[in-house]
Amino acid sequence: MADADSDTRHRLLEAGLRLFADRGYAGTSVQDVIEAAGVTKPVLYYYFESKGGLFQALVDQAVDERLRLMRQAAPPGKRTVEALTDILAALTDFARRQPDLLRLSFAVAFAAPGEMPNGFRMPPKIGESIRFIHELIAAGWESRELNNDFSAGELAEGYFQLIQHSVAVAVLGARVPPPGLPPLPAPSTPHRAIELFLHGAAQKKEAPARAARVTRPLLVAALALLLPLGLHAQALKEKAATDPGVSTNVVPTAPANAMTNGPAATVTNDPAADLTTVTPVAVVEPNLTAVAPVKPVPVIVIVAPPPVAPATGLTAVTVGAAK
Numbered sequence: 445m446a447d448a449d450s451d452t453r454h455r456l457l458e459a460g461l462r463l464f465a466d467r468g469y470a471g472t473s474v475q476d477v478i479e480a481a482g483v484t485k486p487v488l489y490y491y492f493e494s495k496g497g498l499f500q501a502l503v504d505q506a507v508d509e510r511l512r513l514m515r516q517a518a519p520p521g522k523r524t525v526e527a528l529t530d531i532l533a534a535l536t537d538f539a540r541r542q543p544d545l546l547r548l549s550f551a552v553a554f555a556a557p558g559e560m561p562n563g564f565r566m567p568p569k570i571g572e573s574i575r576f577i578h579e580l581i582a583a584g585w586e587s588r589e590l591n592n593d594f595s596a597g598e599l600a601e602g603y604f605q606l607i608q609h610s611v612a613v614a615v616l617g618a619r620v621p622p623p624g625l626p627p628l629p630a631p632s633t634p635h636r637a638i639e640l641f642l643h644g645a646a647q648k649k650e651a652p653a654r655a656a657r658v659t660r661p662l663l664v665a666a667l668a669l670l671l672p673l674g675l676h677a678q679a680l681k682e683k684a685a686t687d688p689g690v691s692t693n694v695v696p697t698a699p700a701n702a703m704t705n706g707p708a709a710t711v712t713n714d715p716a717a718d719l720t721t722v723t724p725v726a727v728v729e730p731n732l733t734a735v736a737p738v739k740p741v742p743v744i745v746i747v748a749p750p751p752v753a754p755a756t757g758l759t760a761v762t763v764g765a766a767k
Contacts, residue, residue, distance in 0.1 A: 510535065510573060
């Protein structure tokens with residue numbers, strides 16, 4: 445008895461889906477449905493109470509299956525990029541297998557209020573599907589697996605657009621084009637489509653960034669060599685001012701420890717602050733007393749970063765959503 449009930453309900457759903465997808469809700473009568481299913485009106489009313497109840501059951505079925513496939517494709521612990529790829533593949537395959545069910549979903553999304561049955565309610569699992577994608581992308585954004593140049597909301601919006609496009613192309617591809625119209629171009633696979641979304645269509649230009657990275661070490665090395673020489677000359681000048689026996693024409697030379705006995709200065713880098721501190725070592729001359737070490741000298745090294753394009757709604761497709 446249970447099998448017979450299940451079969452009868454299934455036949456009503458199949459007949460209603462086919463008719464609603466082809467004619468719309470208003471263009472389909474109860475008589476059309478029962479004739480296509482091979483049942484009587486009381487049977488339809490027993491399972492669904494009304495034509496509107498049958499329509500509601502079909503929309504709920506489409507939304508439930510969509511959410512089930514999304515959760516199956518993106519279990520907990522799966523990397524964000526892999527999950528987004530597998531979700532797109534699963535939903536595109538669903539659209540190819542059940543084009544009428546997806547057409548019905550599109551019809552609900554774009555229908556005028558009078559085209560829906562009285563008492564129709566949007567399935568709550570639509571909201572669950574939206575939250576599922578937002579949470580998945582937010583997790584990838586927080587872990588920096590996705591490009592932080594865009595907000596998590598921008599990335600989610602771009603991904604939803606990709607899903608809708610892929611599903612729509614799959615539904616249209618399942619139908620024979622009207623005479624006189626060329627066939628649709630072969631769609632890209634979901635994996636190629638998600639690769640374009642994640643990595644972008646624009647060429648990456650990294651040459652300026654490499655040039656900026658080379659500048660800093662060279663500048664630091666030059667400062668480490670020249671700063672002790674300048675301090676040594678200053679020390680001689682100050683000593684000559686207080687000791688008449690010291691000639692002011694002495695040509696300053698690099699201290700011995702600058703070339704032979706160790707580094708003339710120590711260099712400390714702080715990449716976070718773009719600050720380089722050079723600390724000279726005390727300078728000692730045969731005819732001079734030791735000069736006290738000079739305080740560390742902070743040197744600001746300015747390295748111009750590569751230009752960053754401003755984020756817009758379409759930029760994610762151009763430069764890529766992946767980090």
